[in-house]
Amino acid sequence: MTSVLIFIVGLAFSVQAFIGFIFLVSCIWEKERRATLFSGLQFMGMLAVLVVFFFLSSIGFFETALGLAVLIAGLLVAGSLAFLLTKRTAPNHQALQGAKGLIVGDVKRYDEREIVFARRRSLRPGSEHYKIFYQKHPGLEEVDARKRAQGGSLGQYIGTIDRPHEGPNAAATLASWAVPIHLSKPDAYNPQPSPNLREEKINLSPEEATEKVKGYAQSVGADLVGITEVNPLWTYSHRGEIYHENWEDWGKEIKVNHKYAVVFAMEMSFEMVGPAPHSPTVIESMRNYARGAFIATQVAGFIANLGYSATANHLLHYDSPMVPLAVDAGLGELGRLGYLITKQFGPRIRLGAVTTDLPLIPDKPVDIGVEDFCKICKKCAVCCPSNSIPPAKDQTVVNGLLRWKLNAETCYEYWGKVGTDCNVCMRVCPWSHARTLPHRLIVMLITRNKFARRIFSVMDDIFYGKRPKPKPAPKWTRFDTI
Template sequence: MESWTVMDVLLILQAVLVFGVIVFTLGFAAASLKEREPRAAWLAVVICLVLVAVEAGIYFLYHAGFFIAPAGIFIFLVAGGATGVGIFFLVRRTDPNPGVLKGFEGYITGDVKRFDEREQAFARDRAIRPGTDDYRVFYQAHPHLEQVDAKRRDAGGILGTPGAIDRPREIPNVSAMLAAFSIPPHFGRPESYHPDIQTAGNHRPDPSPEEATARVKGFARHLGAGTVGVTRTNPLWVYSRRGEIFYDRWEQWGKEITVKHPYTIVFAVEMEWEMVATAPHTPSVVESALSYSRGAWISTQLAAYIANLGYSATANHSRHYDLLMVPAAVDAGLGEMGRFGYLITRQLGPRVRIFAVTTDLPLVADHPVDIGVEDFCSVCKKCARCCPSMSIPEGDKNEVNGTTRWKLNAETCFAYWAKVGTDCNVCMRVCPWSHPRTFPHRVVISLIVRNKWARRLFFYMDEIFYGKKPRPKAAPKWAGL
């Protein structure tokens, strides 16, 4: 039996490497078909065919005597070395982003004024009633908003004619959306849960902060939270005054908000990709509404759970927010803020809605994380390019209330919502971080989280595989379209 030469060994090694790449690419093709991404699937198949052809060529040339030592060995070693160096540069952890590791405080460059909830578009639309003294006082102080808000009210509110983009066919999706939005009012009245020690037979269990944190996070996940973290409550992110009114408590409008709870538990609820993928059509707003419903369900039970342990807690969900969710989520280590102003998490990208529970239960706070979002966004800009109302900045960050960050134009964004009758979600759909976490995407995410060159490579691959302006997908059968 002939013994193997160095060339034989090199040939086998490169064949094993290429075989591994082909298997991964075929897995990607299969995942793309499942995700209804035919372009990505076809490109992956083409890459596989090219690799097979290259392998066949190498095999043919080898047997034709082309790779003769030492020149053949040299070619293989150079190619292998270049591949190894490339992999090393894509896999190693590159320098962290120190600003991001400070959490939302990393954006502060001046004096930050607490945000007044009355100025938020939802509050203006729902809680400032024409003809009242509140109306007169508010628009005297904000004259530039009166026309915009009057027009929005005349058009039917934030969503205008709900589901307008798919009417008259998709009335069932509007019905599903309204059904989901009808759930949160059943929860959390009043939203603050006070200590109830009867459960423990008048003995407060007083768990250690470590145990309490593990239990609270575990319970939140068990209830359906996709990811959960804890931060110390930062008074800067607490609304200064109440603007959203529910349960007819009109006396609350304009009241100063104080949160005495030192801890905030923040969690994100996943929005299913197959629904988000239809944005800006009605299935995506059904998913938003369902997420708000799930968030109310989870946060209310979490607050009640803490009260039963003998501590006080307040659920923050769509019927009651005391603080801004994105800064709290960034501080709790759930992810980073993207160019479009949404939170981007490692586990689910931006396909989330955020909720919180504030409490005096002693907990262990998490740290902000650097997952590479800010660096990725500095190259990407896909959301800005695809936004139908051009509300997302393509350029540098701006000064906003004592912070320097990307800031979307909420007024033009909401104007588009009113036009289509949904909450749009196009930016969420096209964001490269939004892909469902199938195996190939999990591999890509683990690389872009740690390496800046991988971010650039996979951004350009995203453009090639999914297009510069990806189109909405068909909805699941039950949701029509």
């Protein structure tokens, strides 16, 4: 009996020391100096416990009455803690309803003309559309004019923060930008079936169609794929972004007649987001927007060739904001920072979608504990250089939705200042860590257990700091060594 207990406890201590060791390796691989130091200390502590245990065991301490009592008490405490940290705690029923779980009042559809990108990217001073828009929104004219004078969405120069060495990174960013521009014309986002097909319509059951569309999306580069029925509330009411002098579309009502949306996510590289807000992060954002345009266009083309209507949604052609669609498609939950947080990559992703009338099987929204975690954490709000993320524990009602509402105006202003899309909030979010084995274990625990969320939120502050610093850039993107 005693030897069985000794074996179990010895095994448990060995496993915890092994986890401590792989966490140390993970921190070294992540190039996290502070976390490496703390995980090193933690591993030494775990090793010391293991050594003391084997020493006591070798001198027969656990054969004594006191030793046996210590062994049993230790097992009971450790067993209870393990149970408390791994059992699934009460689900978040709001999250399980998807984006409509956020609705607490009247929701007005977003008008694409009003979003900050459309105002400052598309409207040209002196044009008819400019007059129409600012007559209706006089309060915005001055502030938009000021920002326009500072340059486009990323200011006068991409990578201003890395001047005078930003040139190659700006060149890489703009190379990727060319892809969504190329794919933002109607024949690209609304493809027609190929004339070379033998059949006009290929009959598939919804189950077969779902398997094929998801498989195809993954084969052309999507890392996560989900399906939802389109909730018209999340569709923009009117077109506001214009890229090809198609001004007749500006202000047109957007009608999505498709019942389904295939929503997909692309993982952003951990190494490239690490130096945020420096310029490697904007290369990575744009690379993934290009990937998103490429994937969406091909998936829409695939569905068109099956004989159904499909529309690609990507950086330069959105009929809907992507996050509510992705929440409804079960890819993750909305976080405090305003991005989707996924179980697999946290907010370190970009999204795209294809709407279609091809009958598909929708996925269900998920509860992965994001809302609860964000109430405790607040790291993105603390680290945001423009104070654009609300720090309050609870969400507020905005447009009939209970959520943390990012101040897009001040966030965008900061982008203009640094000449990148910043991404500091994405970098510091505890869900964004590289998916090494220890982080996978942590995510597994925090998605199911509220006590684990509290413990790991505090541990993240201890190991990575309350305000983690940018990490070194990958060599080819270094802006300080040219």
